[in-house]
Amino acid sequence: xxxTARLPLILLLLxxxxxxxxSAPWWLGAYWLGIFTIAYYFGxxxxxxxxLFGYAGEVNFGPTFLIGVGAYSAGLLDNAGVPMAACIxxxxxxxxxxxxxxxxxxxxxxxxxxxxxxxxxxxxxxDFIVIFAAQTGGExxxxxxDVLSISTSVNYWYAFCFLVVSAAILFGLSRSALGLILQAxxxxxxxAQALGFNVxxxxxxxxxxxxxxxxxAGAMLTFYEGTASVDQMVDLSIAVQIIIAVVFxxxxxxxxxxxxxxxxxxxxxxxxxxxxxxxxxxxxxxxVVILFLPDGVLGWLLxxxxxx
Amino acid sequence: MLAxxxxxxxxxxxxxxxxxAVxxxxxxxVSGVLNLAHGGIMVVAALVGWWVAAYxxxxxxxxxxxxxxxxxxxxxxxxxxxxxxxxxSRAIPKEEEEIFILTATLLxxxxxxxxxxxxFSDNPVTMQPLLPGVxxxxxxxxxxxxxxxxxxxxxxxxxxxxxxxxxRIGKQLLAASINPRALTLLGFELSQxxxxxxxxxxxxxxxxxxxxxxxxxxSADNSGALTASAFTxxxxxGLGSVPGSLIAAYVVGYAETVTAxxxxxxxxxxxxxxxxxxxxxxxxxGILGRR
Numbered sequence: 001x002x003x004t005a006r007l008p009l010i011l012l013l014l015x016x017x018x019x020x021x022x023s024a025p026w027w028l029g030a031y032w033l034g035i036f037t038i039a040y041y042f043g044x045x046x047x048x049x050x051x052l053f054g055y056a057g058e059v060n061f062g063p064t065f066l067i068g069v070g071a072y073s074a075g076l077l078d079n080a081g082v083p084m085a086a087c088i089x090x091x092x093x094x095x096x097x098x099x100x101x102x103x104x105x106x107x108x109x110x111x112x113x114x115x116x117x118x119x120x121x122x123x124x125x126x127d128f129i130v131i132f133a134a135q136t137g138g139e140x141x142x143x144x145x146d147v148l149s150i151s152t153s154v155n156y157w158y159a160f161c162f163l164v165v166s167a168a169i170l171f172g173l174s175r176s177a178l179g180l181i182l183q184a185x186x187x188x189x190x191x192a193q194a195l196g197f198n199v200x201x202x203x204x205x206x207x208x209x210x211x212x213x214x215x216x217a218g219a220m221l222t223f224y225e226g227t228a229s230v231d232q233m234v235d236l237s238i239a240v241q242i243i244i245a246v247v248f249x250x251x252x253x254x255x256x257x258x259x260x261x262x263x264x265x266x267x268x269x270x271x272x273x274x275x276x277x278x279x280x281x282x283x284x285x286x287x288v289v290i291l292f293l294p295d296g297v298l299g300w301l302l303x304x305x306x307x308x
Numbered sequence: 309m310l311a312x313x314x315x316x317x318x319x320x321x322x323x324x325x326x327x328x329a330v331x332x333x334x335x336x337x338v339s340g341v342l343n344l345a346h347g348g349i350m351v352v353a354a355l356v357g358w359w360v361a362a363y364x365x366x367x368x369x370x371x372x373x374x375x376x377x378x379x380x381x382x383x384x385x386x387x388x389x390x391x392x393x394x395x396x397s398r399a400i401p402k403e404e405e406e407i408f409i410l411t412a413t414l415l416x417x418x419x420x421x422x423x424x425x426x427x428f429s430d431n432p433v434t435m436q437p438l439l440p441g442v443x444x445x446x447x448x449x450x451x452x453x454x455x456x457x458x459x460x461x462x463x464x465x466x467x468x469x470x471x472x473x474x475x476r477i478g479k480q481l482l483a484a485s486i487n488p489r490a491l492t493l494l495g496f497e498l499s500q501x502x503x504x505x506x507x508x509x510x511x512x513x514x515x516x517x518x519x520x521x522x523x524x525x526x527s528a529d530n531s532g533a534l535t536a537s538a539f540t541x542x543x544x545x546g547l548g549s550v551p552g553s554l555i556a557a558y559v560v561g562y563a564e565t566v567t568a569x570x571x572x573x574x575x576x577x578x579x580x581x582x583x584x585x586x587x588x589x590x591x592x593x594g595i596l597g598r599r
Contacts, residue, residue, distance in 0.1 A: 113543075115410070116584075120581050120585055120588075124578075124585075127581070237418075240414060277422065280426070283415045284419055287419070291393050293399075
């Protein structure tokens with residue numbers, strides 16, 4: 001918890017970050033704007049995952065199930081002639097529905113079992129997308145008739161606003177009563193129950209919120225790219241990258257996830273000359289962080305300095 | 309005729325699945341580690357075996373030995389570089405250890421996959437069969453190699469069962485899987501038991517990888533799917549239960565073979581996943597799991 005003495009500093013830092021981020025289209029090239037746009041959506045994926053993992057203590061190995069349901073529902077609806085804005089909202093709702101169908105039975109399971117169900121959900125979704133290739137485009141991806149905007153700057157601002165709003169809501173939630181109860185549940189489920197909290201209800205709420213933001217981000221990314229694609233939204237490697245982003249940035253911080261996501265996307269970009277090996281290097285760095293800084297970069301920066 | 313063919317064909321692949329999954333479940337039973345780099349380790353064994361056999365003139369048997377050795381080495385690296393530092397870290401709370409091991413082994417598995425992809429390219433390779441030729445089993449023409457695979461798999465599983473139930477160190481393994489704390493209090497060194505378990509695990513994964521390379525072929529890209537299938541089998545059978553894993557291996561092996569023969573080969577992975585989801589909802593501890 002930041003003390004009051006550090007508050008002005010934090011506000012200054014926040015205003016500075018927002019200013020730098022919002023003004024980027026005036027001083028950054030189109031290529032890098034495109035990369036940051038993707039990084040921002042990725043940041044939302046990571047933050048919604050952290051709400052479930054860091055706070056509720058549930059490892060969802062299938063964040064891409066929620067993202068994929070959002071992206072593909074939005075894409076299918078758009079192809080059926082529904083206006084784009086409605087598609088994005090419905091994509092978010094579809095992700096909640098899909099998430100709840102998955103979560104209501106799965107949350108009865110403990111420990112690794114929950115993670116497994118979510119992992120299997122992704123594998124099934126992947127199989128279904130490939131089997132119904134006539135409607136979904138299969139492995140190639142599904143084209144959608146609408147795009148958010150054809151201007152790089154406008155697309156960038158959409159993504160930036162989406163990231164900032166999502167970050168504010170998710171961060172606020174994590175500091176609210178819900179966040180505290182979730183954290184208590186994650187640490188000691190029985191005691192939280194004994195204190196009279198309805199653990200399952202709160203976990204379901206966390207899952208639904210995580211699903212909503214994942215689904216919205218998936219749908220927006222679809223309309224940014226003009227395609228819903230397995231490689232970019234559903235594949236297990238994306239799920240792994242989201243997990244890496246959160247653990248690297250610092251779990252249980254929400255904002256750490258966004259930082260980690262940006263690190264990953266930018267780092268992948270910088271390491272592009274290495275070709276295939278860049279995934280190797282990024283994974284190795286993430287592994288080193290997990291082994292030596294288990295609280296992540298942000299967790300390490302924010303750790304209490306007193307004592308020890 | 310078709311039924312017989314499915315029966316014979318499914319037997320070998322199921323035995324191979326069983327062998328791969330037994331090591332995986334053993335590690336979980338004894339040390340509580342779910343190793344998501346499992347597929348990567350199998351592929352290391354497969355590719356090293358193929359490489360030594362094909363490019364260094366050691367023949368299929370020399371290659372197989374090298375592959376199994378590589379599997380054991382990869383298992384030890386996994387233990388010493390990834391798993392043990394997390395188990396010993398004081399910065400990681402005990403209740404979150406499981407998550408850290410899952411994430412770290414997942415990362416390590418990706419590193420293995422990408423590294424192998426870089427060194428060997430992602431073209432699937434097939435090792436020369438250890439026994440060439442075909443035999444007739446109940447009127448079905450079966451490659452001799454498939455018979456060898458089933459025999460080797462069951463032989464190793466039998467030896468493992470003897471080892472666990474009859475030898476002193478085997479009994480320690482069994483005790484560690486039941487109550488590690490009591491074993492420590494009785495004066496046994498858990499870390500030595502872990503070393504033995506990881507060595508056995510490496511051996512099993514190595515043999516499974518090499519046999520896979522002589523049967524279906526292997527490539528770096530397979531490692532994710534191999535981990536997923538071992539995972540499916542182990543959950544289906546019950547985490548930590550070796551007999552459960554063997555039953556589950558046959559359920560999955562035959563479900564896949566039947567689907568591939570009767571419906572479409574492309575749907576091969578689906579039934580296992582559907583069975584898994586049903587089992588998780590109805591009986592989450594799996595067929596023979598304990599809670």
